Amino acid sequence: MTSDSQVKSENTALPPHKTVYVDTDRVACDGGGGALGHPKVYYDLDQNGEAHCFYCCAHFIKK
Numbered sequence: 001m002t003s004d005s006q007v008k009s010e011n012t013a014l015p016p017h018k019t020v021y022v023d024t025d026r027v028a029c030d031g032g033g034g035a036l037g038h039p040k041v042y043y044d045l046d047q048n049g050e051a052h053c054f055y056c057c058a059h060f061i062k063k
C-alpha cells in the first residue's frame with residue numbers, strides 16, 4: 001500500500017463557483033454585488049432542489 005507518489009491536485013484548484021444553500025423553491029441572485037455582481041435574476045429550483053445562476057454560475061441547493 002505505497003501509493004503516496006500519486007498526489008492529487010484537489011487542494012490546488014479553486015472551486016469554479018460558489019454554493020448557496022437556500023430553504024425556498026425560488027432564489028434570487030445578483031452575484032453578490034461589486035465587481036462580481038450582475039443584474040438580479042430569479043431562478044426556480046428544479047426537481048432535485050438545485051439551480052445554477054446563468055451569470056455567475058452560483059450553485060443553489062435547497063437544504
Ligand SMILES: [Zn+2]
Binds near residue numbers: 053055
Ligand atoms: Zn448569480
